[in-house]
Amino acid sequence: MNAITALAGRPAPVKSPSHGVDAALLAKYDGLRVPRYTSYPTAPHFTPDVNGDVYGGWLAAIEPSRSGSLYLHIPFCQKMCWYCGCHTKIVARYEPIAEYLGHLRREVGMVADRIPGRLAVRHIHFGGGTPTMMAPADFESLIGLLRERFDIAANAELAVEIDPRTLTAEMAAALGRAGVNRASLGVQDFDAVVQEAINRVQPRAVTEQALEWLHGAGIDSINLDLMYGLPHQSVESVTRSAEIALEMAPDRLSVFGYAHVPWMKTHQKKIDESVLADSLGRWEQFAAIADTLAAAGYSAIGLDHFARPGDELAVQQEEGRLGRNFQGYTTDDAEVLLGFGSSSIGALPQGYVQNAVPFDHYAAAIEEGRLPTAKGIALTEDDKVRRDLIMRLMCDLSVDTAAIARAHGLDEGAFDPELAGMADLVADGVAVVEGRRVHVPEAARPLMRIVAARFDTHLSKGAGRHSRAV
Numbered sequence: 104m105n106a107i108t109a110l111a112g113r114p115a116p117v118k119s120p121s122h123g124v125d126a127a128l129l130a131k132y133d134g135l136r137v138p139r140y141t142s143y144p145t146a147p148h149f150t151p152d153v154n155g156d157v158y159g160g161w162l163a164a165i166e167p168s169r170s171g172s173l174y175l176h177i178p179f180c181q182k183m184c185w186y187c188g189c190h191t192k193i194v195a196r197y198e199p200i201a202e203y204l205g206h207l208r209r210e211v212g213m214v215a216d217r218i219p220g221r222l223a224v225r226h227i228h229f230g231g232g233t234p235t236m237m238a239p240a241d242f243e244s245l246i247g248l249l250r251e252r253f254d255i256a257a258n259a260e261l262a263v264e265i266d267p268r269t270l271t272a273e274m275a276a277a278l279g280r281a282g283v284n285r286a287s288l289g290v291q292d293f294d295a296v297v298q299e300a301i302n303r304v305q306p307r308a309v310t311e312q313a314l315e316w317l318h319g320a321g322i323d324s325i326n327l328d329l330m331y332g333l334p335h336q337s338v339e340s341v342t343r344s345a346e347i348a349l350e351m352a353p354d355r356l357s358v359f360g361y362a363h364v365p366w367m368k369t370h371q372k373k374i375d376e377s378v379l380a381d382s383l384g385r386w387e388q389f390a391a392i393a394d395t396l397a398a399a400g401y402s403a404i405g406l407d408h409f410a411r412p413g414d415e416l417a418v419q420q421e422e423g424r425l426g427r428n429f430q431g432y433t434t435d436d437a438e439v440l441l442g443f444g445s446s447s448i449g450a451l452p453q454g455y456v457q458n459a460v461p462f463d464h465y466a467a468a469i470e471e472g473r474l475p476t477a478k479g480i481a482l483t484e485d486d487k488v489r490r491d492l493i494m495r496l497m498c499d500l501s502v503d504t505a506a507i508a509r510a511h512g513l514d515e516g517a518f519d520p521e522l523a524g525m526a527d528l529v530a531d532g533v534a535v536v537e538g539r540r541v542h543v544p545e546a547a548r549p550l551m552r553i554v555a556a557r558f559d560t561h562l563s564k565g566a567g568r569h570s571r572a573v
C-alpha cells in the first residue's frame with residue numbers, strides 16, 4: 104500500500120488535489136530540488152559552445168514552412184518586489200529603457216535578416232520585468248517593426264505581462280491599438296500584510312482599474328498571477344485572495360509557488376524566512392487555492408495553471424495538445440520560438456539559445472553586429488525523445504513511453520530501465536506504472552516534476568541548484 108492510499112481513509116484537512124499527503128512524504132520529496140521543465144535539457148545545462156555563430160546557422164536553416172512565435176523580454180520595473188525571481192532591473196529614468204529598445208530593435212533586424220523568407224508568426228509574448236514600462240509610442244512602434252519583419256497572422260495571439268500598479272490608461276489604449284489581445288496581470292496576493300512584506304502594495308482597486316482600462320481597450324483575455332508560499336500567507340489568506348481574483352472573472356490563473364533562491368536573487372534576503380510556510384504549509388496553500396478555483400469551475404492545467412472550461416488552454420489539455428515553454432503552459436505549438444532581449448531564451452528544432460543576461464554584454468554584441476547569444480544547447484537524438492516524454496508528462500500527467508519511443512524510431516522498451524527505477528515513487532503513490540505508461544495521480548499533481556526528473560539524464564551531471572519541489 105502506498106503512502107497516499109494508506110492515508111486516504113483519514114479525514115483530509117482540505118478536499119483538494121493534495122488531500123491525504125502526509126508531512127513525511129512531503130519532506131522526503133521537497134528535499135529534492137528539481138527543475139520546472141520549461142525546457143529539456145534545462146537552462147543550467149546550456150553552455151557557451153552555442154554562440155551567436157551557431158545560432159546564426161540555425162536561423163539560416165529555418166525552412167519556410169515552419170511556424171514561429173516571438174518572445175520579447177523587457178527587463179525593467181519601477182520597484183523591486185522582494186520575492187522576484189525574474190531577470191529585471193529597477194529604473195527611475197526612461198533613458199535606459201529607450202537605449203535598450205534601440206538594441207532590441209536592432210536585434211529584431213539581425214535575426215530577421217538571417218531567416219530565409221518571412222517567418223509566419225502566430226504568437227507574440229512580451230514578458231519581463233514589466234513590458235508596460237515602455238512608452239506607449241515605443242510599444243506601438245516596436246509592434247510595427249515586428250509586423251514589417253515577420254508575417255504575423257491576422258488572428259495571432261499578442262500577449263503582454265502587466266504590472267497593474269504601473270499601467271496607465273494611455274498604455275492600455277496603445278496596447279489595444281497595437282492589436283494586443285491577451286494580458287497577464289501580476290497580483291500575487293490581495294492581503295495587505297503580505298503585500299507589505301513583499302514590497303508590493305497593490306490595493307484591489309488598482310487591479311480593478313487596470314482591468315477596466317484593458318477591457319475598455321478591447322483586451323478581454325485575462326490571466327492573473329497568484330502566488331503561495333510568500334511571507335505571512337496562510338490557507339485562509341490565499342483562499343481569500345483566490346476568491347477576490349475570481350470576482351474579477353479571469354479566463355486563466357497562474358498559481359506559482361514562491362521560489363526562494365536568495366543565493367541567486369540577493370534581494371530575496373529581505374524576505375523574513377521565519378514567516379514562510381514549510382513544505383506542508385505550502386502544499387496546503389496550493390491545495391486551498393486549487394479547491395477554490397475548482398469550485399468555481401476552473402480546470403487545473405499542468406503544474407500551476409487554471410483555466411475556465413472552454414478556454415483554449417483547457418480544450419488543448421483535454422485533447423492532449425497542451426504545450427509548455429518558458430512562459431509556462433501554452434497553446435503555442437510553433438516549431439521555432441525566437442527570443443529577443445537580454446536573458447531571453449529561444450527554442451529551435453536544432454536546440455535552445457539564451458541571450459546574454461548583463462545589459463552591457465547584450466548591448467556590446469549588438470553594437471559589434473554579433474547576435475547576443477551567450478549560451479545554449481544543441482539537442483541530441485536522445486535529448487529530443489526525452490524532451491517529448493518529459494513535456495507530455497508535465498502537460499498530461501501521463502505518458503506512454505512506448506509510443507514516444509516508437510515515434511522516435513526506438514525500441515518500445517527503450518525506457519524500461521527508467522520505469523523499473525520508479526519503484527520508490529510507485530510505492531509512495533507519486534507515480535503509477537501500467538505496462539509502459541506512467542501516470543502522476545491527481546493527488547500527486549504538485550510532485551510531477553519529480554517523476555519527470557527520472558527521465559532527465561542531464562540532472563545527474565549536477566549543474567544548477569533548483570528551487571524546492573513543492
Ligand SMILES: C[S@@+](CC[C@H](N)C(=O)[O-])C[C@H]1O[C@@H](n2cnc3c(N)ncnc32)[C@H](O)[C@@H]1O
Binds near residue numbers: 287329
Ligand atoms: C514578470 S512577472 C509579471 C509581470 C509584472 N512584472 C508583475 O509582477 O506584475 C511574472 C510573474 O512571475 C511570478 N514570480 C516572480 N518571482 C517569482 C518567484 N520567486 N517564485 C515564483 N513566482 C515568481 C509572479 O507571479 C509574477 O507575476
Ligand code: SF4
Binds near residue numbers: 179180181184189232
Ligand atoms: S514581480 Fe514583476 S513587478 Fe515585481 S520586480 Fe519582478 S518583474 Fe518586477
